[in-house]
Amino acid sequence: MNLKELAQHLNLSPTTVSRALNGYPEVKETTRRRVEEAAREFNYMPNAWAKGLATGRSMSIGHVMPTSKMHEMVNPVFGDFITGASETYVKEGYDLKLTPVDDGDEAQRYRALRTRGNVDGFIVHGPHLTDGRIALLREIGLPFVVHGRASNMPADYPWIDMNNRRAFERATALLIELGHRRIALVNGLEHMDFAHRRREGFLAALASHGLVPDPALMRGGEMTERLGYRAAADMLDGTSPPTAFLVSSMVTAIGVRRALHERGLELGRDVSVIIHDDDLGYLRNGDDVPIFTATRASVREAGRRAAEMLLRMIRDPACAPLQSLMEAELILGRSTGPAPR
Template identity: 70%
Template sequence: MNLKQLSQHLGLSQTTVSRALNGYPEVSEKTRKTVREAARAHGYSPNARAKSLATGRTHAIGHVLPVSDQHEMVNPIFGDFIAGAGSTYARHGYEVVLSLVEDSKIENAYRTIKARGNVDGIVVHGPRMRDSRIELLQELGLPFVVHGRASDIAGPYSWHDVNNTRAFRRATAFLLDLGHRRIALVNGLEFLDFAHRRRLGYEQALSDHGLPVDPALMRSEEMTEGYGYRAAAAMLDIPAPPTAFLVSSMITAIGVRRAILERGLVLGRDVSVITHDDDLSYLSNGQSVPIFTATRSSVRAAGARAAELLMQLINDPGSGPLSELFEAELIIGQSTGPAPT
């Protein structure tokens, strides 16, 4: 079925059908829904080149991922994010364009994208404290949304983030209320904004309870299982080991648990653990009862919402900048208990 036949079937003009399929705001949501359902039912798919020529859009979103030995963005968590974003893109008739670029060549990559005009918008991943990509994209005039925030960027820009500071402040306070006073932080790389904010939350909770920050109980590294194991093993072997760990990643927390069990200790009795990002489709935190107590924030939901914000910026350029902050839940599992006496 072609556009003309679909239009005749619906009793609408070809212009209306085309605009409905392309998400134009002047077409009512009811009409857009009717047209999309009919297009799916009859197997109609608009020619991508014709669609681009008619609308002036590529109907593609760019995800430019830095390849680095310090912070690898191509990881399982990104998989959940792109699955959520992809569901939004598909609903709006958009495709994903992934580019893997060396850290030192990021600026050239964005300038090339702008020159080629092969995407309508960009999602920025893994923002640093002062991220030059934000100012560059503003200069280039490309619509973009940051997954996270950059603390040292003063001007407005569009972002979607979880409240990392509050999540880790609340988690640390929960451990303190259980009587723990030696609480270790196994964090991500702290030049990345999310990890910086998590450390702030941890430190604020200690300060609230009149406790000093002990550098011997703090680690910052790429969030892998091996890192979690090494960090926990080293801290468990010091003269005054931690009785609890606050961990920035479910993957890293598995390594922390391995170090605890290797020493014959019981998780949740001898040593407590709270992790972040336990809501991952590929890695379940138990079934009816969670294994880990966790600050839960769905990465898949974050991908879907960040994509929705970007769609709004593309369809209504004057609507930005847009921002949205998710709050993490504190999920009680089997990995926490009162501090051992």
């Protein structure tokens, strides 16, 4: 059943039916109802391609995930973000188009999505400190929102981010107040912007308490269980082991915990750990009582909001670049305690 057939059934012109269905004001209320009813009855739905062709809008959003950075991107964070974004899209009638892209032809690919006209906007995932995609997308001229920021770029693009710096600064300060002096940082890959900011927060807190950072207690890498295990193992077996860890992800912290257990150390008594918790659906930080003390911010919520921002910018192209900073909450679990003497 297409528009023309539906119109014939109703003894109306396609014009009127189209208008009725799209909420234009110049159609009589009774006609509109008649049309809507018939549309429901025959289960009519406009053909997306024809509509896209006629309107120039595609009603879909491109999420481009770089595959060479796969380890970083195809991770639960990505999944949860996408889910959040989808919740918004589905409400507004948008679709989500996922495009993996090999690192080389990134520009090529964005342009293709543009000129083939099949997305109305982009979400950019996993920005680096310096990230060429921002200039590229601006040049391409389609609305976009970056999940995260790129510290080394002029900050006049649209983004949504969690306040990584503040979160890690607060967490570090908490550990210091608990008496810890040798605090380790197990971070993500530090060319990624979020990890860089976390480190800044960490360093700022140390500095403001007059502590000198020890390079031996800072480690960055892909946030795997293994990284946590290795980093913790090395540090704990070192000459002057840390009494506390700041860990960038739940998964990594599990590795840290493994190293602790292996050495007969008890979490929260012998060694304190604070993690950043993205509040992922399937990897919860305890239920009633959090296992880990954590800075927490829902990445799913970020996805929802990013999508809202993007849609708003699509609807109103004149709109200034929207930006949004989310604060993490600091929640107390059982993994922190006063520094052992």
